[in-house]
Amino acid sequence: MAIDLHKYANPRRFLAITSAIYPWSLALTVILLAAGLYTGLFVAPPDYQQGETVRIMFVHVPAAWMGLMIYTFMAVASAVGLIWKHPVADLSAKAAAPIGACFTFLSLVTGSLWGEPMWGTWWVWDARLTSMLILLFLYLGYIALWQSFDDPSKASKAAAILALVGVINVPIIKFSVDWWNTLHQPASVATMSGPKIYSSILTPLLIMGLAYTAFFVTLLIIRVRAEILARRLRILQLSELQER
Amino acid sequence: MKAFFSLIARDLKLAARQGSAVALSLCFFVIVIVLFPLGVGPEMTVLARIAPGVLWVAALLACLLTLDRIFQADYEDGSLDQLVIGPLPLSFLVLAKVIAHWLTSVLPLIIIAPVLALSLNLASDGVIAVTFALLIGSPTLSLIGAVGAALTMGMRRGGVLLSLLVLPLYIPVLIFGVAAVEAAVAMLPMAPHLLLLGGMSLGALVVGPLAAGAALRLALE
Incomplete structure (x- = not known):
C-alpha cells in the first residue's frame, strides 16, 4: 500500500494520471449536472407541503455533503502529507480548501433562501446551520x-496540524442533528433504517451529489496541477537567479 | 518529572513578578461583562437570562487574549530553543506551559466569575454552576489555545489569525458550558453537561499537547 502511494505521489506521474482522468471527470460533471438539474427541477414532483421550494434541496443538500466531505478529504490528505511527507498530498489539501469553503457557503446561502418561505426567516440559530457556519x-x-507563511513547506505542515485538529469538529457537525435536534429536520437519507425519502426525490438528490463530487474532482485536478506548475516555476526562477 | 514541575514553577514565578499581565486580563474580563448591561439595558430579568452566555463569552475572549503569552516571550528571548533541547519531551513541555497558563490566566477569571455572575443577577444555583462549568471546561480552552499559539508563534499579525483559528474550536465548550448553567438555573440536572465538558477537556488533554508540540517543532526548525 505504502509503495503504491509513493508511486502516485511522484508529481510527474500525478500530472500524467490526472491529465488522463481530467476529460472523463469533466464530461461526467457536465452529464451528471445536466441530468441532476433536469430531474430535480422538472421531473421531480413538487412536495405536498413545501411546494416548488423543495427543489432548492437538490442544490442545497449535496452542497452541504460536499462541505463535510471535502473537509474530511483535506484532513486525510493532510495526515498523508504529514506522515509520508508527500508534496502532492499537501498541495491537494491546499487546493481543496477554497472549493470546500465555496460549497459550504453555497449550502448556507441556499439553506437561507429555502428557510425564508419555509420557516419564515432567513436564518435560525439551529445546531446544524450554526455548525455549517x-x-x-x-x-x-x-x-x-x-x-x-512565506515558506510553503512550513505552511503545509502548519495547515496540516490545523486540519487534523479541526477534523474533530466534523463528527460533531454530523451528529449534532441527533444531539440537539431542534428546528432543522432530522437526518432523512442516511438513517439506520434506510432512506426515508421517496425515490422521486432521492434519485435527483443522489445524482446531484455525484455531479458535485465529479465537479470537485475536476476542479481539484485543475488546482493541484496549477500548484505543481507554480512550484516548478518558482524553482526555475530561483535557479535562474542563482546562475546570474 | 522534575523538569516538568520546575518549568511550571518558573512560569508561575515569571507571571508573579510581572503581575500586571494577570491584572490586565482580569480587567479585560470585568470590562467586557460591564459592557453588556450598558449595551442591553439594566433590566434584571434580561441580565439574568443572558448572564451564563455573557460570562462564558467573556471568559473565552479573555483566555484568547492571553494565549500569545504561552510561547511568545520565550520564543523571542530564545529560551524556548533551550527548553526544546532540554530533557523534557515536547508534548510535556507544552503541557507544563499550558498548566502554567491556566493557573495564571484562567484561574483568576474563575475566581472572580461568581462575583460578576451575582452582579448580573444570576440565580445562586447558576452561580455555583458557572464556577464548576468554568473549572471543568476551561482547561480545554488553554489546551486548544496552545495549538493555535504554537501555530501562529513568531508571526507578525498572529493575534488576528489566532482568533480565527481558535474561536471556532472553542464553540462546543461554550455551548455545553452555557447549557450546564441554564440547566442548573432551571433546576434540571447539570451533570450530563459537566460530564461532556470534562470529556472534552480530557480529549483536548490528549490532542492539544501532541499537536502543539508538532507545531512548535515546525516553528523552531
Missing part, C-alpha cells in the same frame, strides 16, 4: 494560515 470559519482559518 463554524465549518466555513474552519475553512477560512485554514486558508488564512496557508497564506500567512
